[in-house]
Amino acid sequence: MAVSSPFGASIKRREDPRLITGAGHYTDDVRLPGMLSMAILRSPHAHARITNIDSSAAKAMPGVVAIYTGADLVDKVAPVPCAWQPKDSDVKVPEYRPLAVDTVRYVGDGVAAVVAEDMYTAQDAAAAIDVTYEALPAVVKQLDAMADGAPQLYDNVPNNIAFHFHLEGGEVDAAFKNADLTFKQRLINQRLIPNAMEPRGAVASYQRGSNELTLWCTTQNPHIVRLLMSLSTSIPESQIRVISQDIGGGFGCKIPMYAGEMIASVISKDLLRPIKWVEDRSENYVATTHGRDHVDDVEVAVMNDGRVVGLKVTAYANMGAYLSTAGPGVPTWLFTVTQSGAYDIPNVASDVYGILTNTMATDAYRGAGRPEATYLIERVMDLVAAKLKLDPTDVRRKNFIPSNAFPYSIASGAVAYDSGDYDKTLDRALEMVDYAALRKEQEEARANGRLFGVGFSTYIEVCGLAPSAAAGAMGFGGGLYENAVVRVHPTGKVTVLTGINPQGQGEGTTFAQLVSDEIGVAVEDVDVVWGDTDRIPMGWGTYGSRSTAVGGSALVFAARNVRDKMMKIGAHLLEVSPEEVVFERGDVHVNGAPDRVKTFGEIALAAYTAWNMPEGVTPGLEETYFFDPISNTFPFGAHICVVEIDKDSGKADVRRYVAVDDVGNVINPMIVDGQIHGGIAQGLAQAVLEYAAYDDNGQLLSGTMMDYAIPKASSFPDYELDRTVTPCPFNPMGLKGVGEAGTIASTPAIMNAIVDALSPYGVEHFDMPATPQRIWQFVHEQKGN
Amino acid sequence: MKQQVTITVNGTTHTSEVEPRLLLVHYLRDVLDLTGTHVGCDTSQCGACTVQMNGDAVKSCTVLAVQADGAEITTIEGLAKDGELHPIQEGFWEMHGLQCGFCTPGMIMTSVNLLKNNPNPTEAEIRHGLEGNLCRCTGYQNIVKAIQYAADKMNAEPAAAGDD
């Protein structure tokens, strides 16, 4: 498709032709000669000592090749690493082994690995292993786990408190003393299961002779897995190749390095056979990281005019039975730097406790810390409105950071928001719903006894992670720059290598658009490659809505260097100086004389035959760029949700959903809208459908898709989208990132609507999940029946 | 004890010896190397494994290969004819009806059945018709658009878009 500028065009995706014809290549599609199947036997107890493992019957089964227990692996592989440990937070990292050695600490904890000719046999054998356990008391909720007398998961983590993080700015105590009104609220942000449609897995193939490990893995960040695997095994980093190309969704749960791939890798090294391990869904539910799980206590100091002058937050984050790769960073830095949201609140103090319990570990899940923060601050705004009898939009506007105040430094100074115009998105959203008419409709509905609610979410979020120095200061064990290689081939085609690693976000298309925009090559002639650590320089993967803001920037700068080199070579071939030529849609021509031109193809070939190169210019036409952002980016927007609750069943139906988002400049509007659609669905689902429920014994009650309800096509109506564009000043494309914004925004929008719908009963707050039963229970109790 | 099965998949007839417990989805993926059909769950909810069996959309994870003996199966690999995409495949491409692509083959195969039953579905009928196919990426909005695109195209071409 010939467009004058690909940037901003809703071009059809280049990834799609193979995916719509069944030619995708996901990890479970990998087949290697001699490949064996691995099954992991998992603990049925939440907390127990392993007193005996008898695998004799299993070993004797035909087709069973080997069985490994935790004891067998102690010398082969290190404990599962935690790579984000916030400083000054008294972080205590428990020793968590890929296969439990003497103690299991959650239902799903791995106890043995069975290797067999096929997966059916491996499962039969796993079922035949006889493990004797001595059950121990389990603790599941964070507040219970930190209390004295609670079962202790690890000797070196007293009271199960793995860290205590503090961030503050301004004069918080004074603010509370001088406020007109102060109030408290406890908010629950319940545990969720990410549910990427592709379960996790790995194929590990260790080669005898070369001593190289090739690891196909469902990961959002192959280089991180390579690095951590080398640190956890005796295999040097330079001899590990991690491949992760087609991935069926990630949403954060494919960031960590897990036991499964570690076990498969060392077993492959031991047996010198390729080993495939792929979870099934109920295994995914107990052994892939969960999201959220906060109990947050907020104290608010507010003036009578609605201005919030102080916030104190104490957050109790359930980390699960061990600290996952990025786990501790989520409820600490990511949560606290967005604590004050879109608002100018000069006095903020946050305390975060990370508590271990006998449940699956938690880590990033779409939004990672920002949904928790946004839910909190957006509920606070509505609580302020309720208590002061002000309109919720007026309270928000009263507190908005003004559009001339950017870059805006938050109270603690930890981050500065890049750019924003919060009134603008709210204005547009209110216009789209016709706010006055909507409130009138609500009045009429209420007069007829209907439960009709309107909820707002004027959110910001922090993404485009991140300046590496800031990452280091925050305890992240790596950098967060990104790399790109723009390689022009002698025949004029272009390959882009990128360290980002999409799981459906569309960079295969948008990055081709960027390159096309910069150097004029047709989008169809650009091949974007990710997910192979042998081909791609060190990068940090796709999460934190960073791929385009950071990875795209690296790409643009690399492409511009290619363009500059092309101009030099072109000028030389045209026998003029570089200042006399212009670069136009891939061709280099003499300024003012377009017929004196060297085409993209001619220059590419010339660069590689090198028969006639300018002084000081080396052969070839390939540029690598490592881009380290100097700032995070801050998308923002206004979402409005209209709900009606059926009194008989308690079911809250979304009648209308309007989203006005500002993600800066947009490369491909269709793809950006798609990210927002998917994000909104997940955020709404947290509010009314999803809950990873453990019982008091640590059994996961919502253990299959029969019980854990993710949205279906019939769950929610169409979302009405619009956008404003407030460019980010800190990257060449002026864009902010969009992968998580929808989820961050939507949970508070619908919860505020539900509380609004129930407000005739005098309720100011209602916890998630707002399932039909819970809403009905509440309404029923109000009626006093 | 293994059973002999003869199953026609995408027009090619295969005869194999399989264990009775082998699920059809594993037969397609592991015996025939047709990996376009995916496994997303273990309780028959997600629909990523949907194929056409004798003209009907079925969840191949909930069919034994032995139950498919003598059947005609069409998988996603067999939907496009002579390199020409089925209008539903086209619709998914045009309307950005997929992101990670994992649910997509099953989603497309169910959509074929949906439009066969109801060539002119309303939005509500489409949304209800897809209750057996879960997608975590798209929020479904563009999937609905993709099917509407396909329905329009198929209704405008009376003799096109073959059987299945």
Add this chain to the structure above:
Amino acid sequence: MYPSAFDYFRPSSVDEVVKLLQENPEGKIIAGGHSLLPMMKLRLAAPASLIDIGKVPGLDGVRADNGGVVFGARTTYDQIMKSDVVQRALPVAAEAAGVVGDIQVRNRGTIGGSIAHADPAADFPAVLLALDAKVNATGPNGQRTIGIDDFFVDMFTTSLEPEELVTEISVAKPAAKTGMAYEKFSHPASGYAIVGVAASVTLGDDGNVAAARVAITGAGPIAVRANGTESALTGQAPTAENVKAAAQKASDGMTFLGDIHAGEEYRAHLTRVFTERAINKAVERAKS
């Protein structure tokens, strides 16, 4: 995800099925398999053998019979939905079939399988109770007919003998001025009935309720008739108030199941709500 191993038989006649059931007491019949296979994949069930009745002749098809309908046991929900016979004579069955599971499940799940498996949250047990169906079964002692009221015994347990196979389900022609409806509150994850109520209401010439059959599934361990509601309604004018009052009795004496989505009290409440909805709809249809 991976069932344990089993012996597999594919009989070609009903007699052969019965013989195999006798020879394999640990064996289970499989038709559509959409109740059995999910349990086997989670290894909650591990039958030693499966008897596949997929190719046994005489078990499929829907036919009209003196104004009523006879369903072959192996008739799928999709076939029920699409059957002209059913749409004319027993539209509630087509309607109920349309809310079972999803398109793919409806292509495989069978009416015989549904009642033989007796999942407490299946839809058709309630529908057939409301329709006063008769179940034909064949076993070593030949054929017999079981009235639907005597069919469901306990969770996953019916009055079928271990060696019997359901062959047909028949529903007699409904009386004149009969309206039927099935109202369901679906589980948000599984799609099964948290509560499903089927109602069949026959109006007399005086416009009052001459007969009513109301059945509830999902709420308790088996599908049951709402006897209290039926008594309260019979002989009454089918006004909104009377229906509401009768519906209040639907939960009387019932044992309720509970899970994280719906506890006992909520199910009891939904039972009453959906009974009222089902009866009102049935009444509306009886009048037209």
